[in-house]
Structure formats: C-alpha cells, structure tokens
Amino acid sequence: MNLTFSPEEQAFREEVRRFLADALPSELRERVRLGRHLRADDHIRWQNILSDQGWLAANWPVEHGGPGWGPVQRHIFDEECAAAHAPTVVPFGVNMVAPVIMKFGSVEQQQHYLPRILNNQDWWCQGYSEPGAGSDLAGLSTRAVLDGDHYIVNGQKTWTTLGQHANMMFCLVRTDPNAKKQAGISFLLMDMQTPGITVRPIITLDGAHEVNEVFLDNVRVPVENRVGEEGQGWTCAKFLLTHERTGIAGLGHAKQALRHLKSLASRMQHRGKPLLSLPSFRQRVVKAELELMALEVTNLRVIAAARDGGVPGAESSLLKVRGSELRQEISELTRRALGPAALPFFPEFLQGDESLDDEYAQGAAASAQYFNRRKLSIYGGANEIQKSIVAKTILGM
C-alpha cells in the first residue's frame, strides 16, 4: 500500500494550480475567501471560465463533452479549487440532472439538454423535498395527472436551492397514487417560466436567501419532458443521490477551512499570546486535525476503489456523516476564535457590494457560516438517515 500520488497525478495537480492562479478572477476569489454570498453573475462568470477550459463537467465522460477524468483527478481538482477559493460549481445541472439524463434520458433529451448545461445556458434547480416529505422523500405528494400529451402538476416543493436563479427544474412527482410508495413516482423536467410556477424565498437563520419554496398550480408539463418511463422516477432519484453523495464529504472545503482556522487562531490574541496556544482551544484544533487526516485516507480509499471499478456505495454515507461533523466542528471553532468580534452581523457586506473595515471584514462571515453549516448534517439525506443506510446495507440490520 502507498498513499502517494503518481508523478502524472502530481503533474495534473500542478496544471490545475496554474490554471486557477491564472484564470480565477481576484474579485471572485476574495468573495469566496471572505465568505460573502455569490451572486448569480458570479457563478455564471466562473462556470463560463471552466466551460471554456473544458473543465466544467468534471464528472462527464468524453463523449458528452467531459474531460474524461478519473476519480483521482476529480478529487485533485476539487481539492485545488477549494484551496484556491474558487466558487463552487452549482451542482444541480452539471452534477445531478445531467448524469440522470445520460443514464435514463432519450437521445433527444440528451442532445437538447446536455450542451445547454455545458455552456451554462440553463440554470437547473431541484424539485425533490416537499413540506411533508423530507428524509422520507418517497412520501412525496406532488401529483401529476396525464392530460393528452401533457402532465398537469399540482403540489409544492421546498428547500429548492438557488431556485430564484433557475430557469429549469427537475422534479419528482407522483403519477400513480395507487402504486406502492416508490413505484408511483416519475421524473419530470420543467421550464420555470411555465404558468402556475411560483417561487418564494425562504430566508435561513444566517440571513441568507439560498433556498426557496416552489408552488406548482396546474402546471402543464409536456410528456416528452419525462425522463425514463412513467413510474421509474425513484430509480432515477436513487441514482442521482449516489452521485450527490460522492464528494459530499467536502474534504477540500474542510482542509481549506482548517487551514484558515489555524491561521486565524494564530493571529487572534489571548492574554498576549496566540489563541492557538490556549490549551483547551488547541486541543480541539488538534482533534479536528486528526479527524481530517483519517477522513482524508478514508476518502482516498473510496476514490481508489472507484478508480479500480467499484461503485460508490454506503461508504459515501460514512464520509458524509464524518465529513459534515468535521466541517461543523471547524465552523464552530472559527466562530469561537473571533471572540467578541463574532458578534456584529453585517448582512449588507455578506450579501452585497458594501465595503467593511478590515478588522471586521476578515471575520464577518464566521458566525453566519457556523449557522449555515448546520445544513450539512441535514441535507442530502440527514446524518441519521445515512446511519440507517449503513445499518441496512453494510451491516444487514
């Protein structure tokens, strides 16, 4: 066994680093570094740069316009992007609906949607959760009734991330209320301009507008916008979730956040000495460092298995649980590191273009991010759901 990257992989890392140093606009890098919210234009700007480079669709095979990277290269790319403070690619199109369209979609759907995702023409959002169906996703009740060559859709979706910018939504709907829970679900693609769709913001406890409610009132969706067969939606959804959970450990982000924490705690003073030398604080940083080391090797084990032909399975649940816990702990320590400076809240600075004195700018996002990061153990299947998945699929309980 060895944990070192091959010379080719190291050369690839250098190539990614050079690209990021040259191509990532400094305004974007600063916005991400300071934890300020990205505007729609910011996302599009960066994704166009990646698209021009041929690196937007990191997970795609070459025949659809992907770079043909393996799991190791994708891991290196993610890690370097996080280290360089590059904006995160909005995943709903390129990483979520695209694999479903490739796997289950018709040739027409592939030819129409995939190029539009590649060149950022469409902004996709996800219509999965409902007020009555969270962790129990298959309990969804949004109803689609066939009417000629259209489905008429009625219901409500929620937690629709960045839906306020989206022009397309992929949606799980119930087409057969009499079938068994999972069997009556279909996977539909909707144009957000269709009459009857209303998007309302949900403001989260950090003051951010990241998620939305989407109301569907007699929305007419052409039958050709269904992906796969009627009643096959759950198969699509499960396939998508395995993709969603790959890389969900957020290891690159955890590494970057821990570097930031150590640097911050070395600068912050406690009785004339760096905070990082305060034993109780330092101990928690050391524990986070250990957890990160373990998580990094576990992640490499999963990547190596995927490289050698394995499918990401329940191990990704393990990474999700421990990765989210670690990122939450780091966000907790980062907030604490600021001391009283964690108290002032400057939403205009975080959301808009306003400037702020440097003494506050550097830590302005810490408390908000702490609250924002609570989502990590809730979304993508709450950590308790992940544990139940491991209990069932790995331990056979």
Place this chain on the structure above:
Amino acid sequence: MDFALTDEQRMLEETLTRLVADQVTPEQRRAMLEAPAQGASPLWRTFAELGLLHMPFSEDTGGLGGDGTDVMIIMQALGRGLVPEAYLFGLVMPGQLLALCANSAQQERWLDPLLEGEHQLALAWQEHTARYDAFGISTQASQQDGQWQLNGRKDVVMNLGSAAATLVTAQLPTGKLGVFIVPANTQGVTLQTYRTMDEQPAGDLTLNSVALPLENCLSEDVSDALAEVLALGRAALCAEAIGAMETACDQTLAYLKERKQFGLPLATFQSLQHRMVDMHLHLEQSRSMAILAATSLSLPADERDYKIAAAKAYCGESARFIAEQAIQLHGGMGMTEECYVAHYAKHLVMFDHYLGDSDYHLETVSEQLDAA
C-alpha cells in the same frame, strides 16, 4: 496511491486468517494462556514455518524484507484472534533494535536464533517515573574495571519472563542513551513477572549493580534507532487494534441480530442500529489511520513520528469507544468472563496504555501542529 494488497500479501492474509480461525478458538486461547511457558509453543513453530519470524526484517539481516503493510497484515490477523503470542514485543521490537544497532557478532548471537524461533527477547525501555517517555529515564550505565555496570529499574517489560535476554536502555555518562543486552539469570537482575489486565505476560526488571562485559553494549547512542523501533511498534499496535476492533464489531453485530427482547431482535431497534453504525464508523476511520501509520514508516523521522502519533492517538480513542459500546450492547453478558467479546474489550481499552496513550501522542501532534 494504492490500497490493494499484492498477491503475496493476499496469500499471507488468507493463510493467517485461516490459521487464527483454526488454532486460536476461545478454548484454545484459554489453554494457551494457561500453559506453562517452556520454549516455543506449537503456534510459534508454525509462525516460524510460515516465515512470519523472518518477515519484518531486512534481507541483509537475514529477513524477508517485509514492509509496514506486511507487518500490518500480520498484526491485524493476530488482533482478530487476540492471539496470545509475543510477536510484537518478543520478536519484532527487540529484533529491529538489534538489526538497527548491533554489530555482526551480537546479531549472530542474539538476532539469528530469534529469527529461527530458538528464543524470544524483550525490550525494556519503560520506567514509571518517565511514564511513556522512552528518553527521560533514570537507569544508569557506566564503565568500571573494563565492564559496564547497570543500576535502575524497568517497568512493565512485555514478554519479560519468556525472554532469553532483555534489551535494556540506560543513561550513559556521555549524556546519550545506550542499550545493553542483559541475558536472563545475569547476577544482580531481579524479575517480578505478572500478567497485564488484558492477559499479556509482562514484568518489572530491577538492575542492582549488574556487571556486563563490554560486548553487551549494543549502542552508546540508541536514540534514533529506538525512536524508529517505537514508531514501528506503534504502527503495529494500531494494526493489531484494528483486527481486535473488527472482531468486537462482528461479535456485537451478531449478538444484536440473534438476541431478542420485547419479541424482536435487538438489531431492529434504531437506537441500537445507530450505535452499531457509530462503532463501524470508528473502525473504518481508525483503519485509515492504521494504514497511514503503516505507510509512514519509511518517511523522515519528524514526519513519521507526527503521523504515527496521530494514528496511535486516534486509534486509542476509537478502541476504547468500541470496547465500551461492545460491552454495553451485549448488556449483562458483556460483563462476564465467559463472554468472548469482553476479552476484546479489555485489550482494546488497555491498548491505549502500550507505547504511549492518546494524551501522550496528542501532545506530540500538538507540538508539531504548525509545522504540519
């Protein structure tokens, strides 16, 4: 980056797994623990036939040139069966120290028979007053009348009673740390032997004006070699703990599936499922750390010691967690001598006391944190 085993390593793993399953059942293990220690056990002779005694040593000292992964495979298999043989403490650690610092005559006298299974050794590095620190010890050695004279006391020396000789560290007048080979029955040496909480043979060694010929000094500056041997020992212990954690998890899971309460198998209760998953998460994260340790042995000393300290600290805490959960999930049965998982739990808790506990190793990580 590669986590796959070579064909030879896979064969080694399969052979050992079968051997342990066949020859170290709970009853056989009990019998082995109760058998009087007289020379090599049948199992030790099998180890010799399989080449295990040669495996961790370099080819130029007569070994098979196995690396950290080979040691990990062996230790993990031994841990799965809680095999009561002093493979690490009686062979690997004293043998490596001999290989690193003894001259050829000393190696011929002490290392060659060790590899042939003709005797076992012990390494006495630990003293209560220095706790887990191998270097701040008080045992003294000085030369008088063309001989070395040793005075001091070594504590919790593993495999002491079965060792043909013990490698003893001592402070020299030069301020350096030396290491001496002290044959059993040397005049001035007193042994008090006992078993540890987890049933391993150990003892204390008192050295009262022990006179040794000059050639019994293996090195007058052993610090680097000792650090290397301790690093190897810690990585090996992590691997052994992974094996024991696997068995503790397997037995607990089997018990949850079989034991019924309120008319249902315990495995159907969600709170118990999640506890079981937490054990599994600790195991897999610790396995990653044990792999990190096993693959760090040939790194430069600072980096090696940082990573191995991290691994030992991490595994120490996970091992205790798994042990406590295993007892809890077995309910009252987990409290009994008769319940096999209790023996694993004892080893997994006491594991933290061998070669430095989590507090000791966390301090090492903490001291080097910024450099990391």
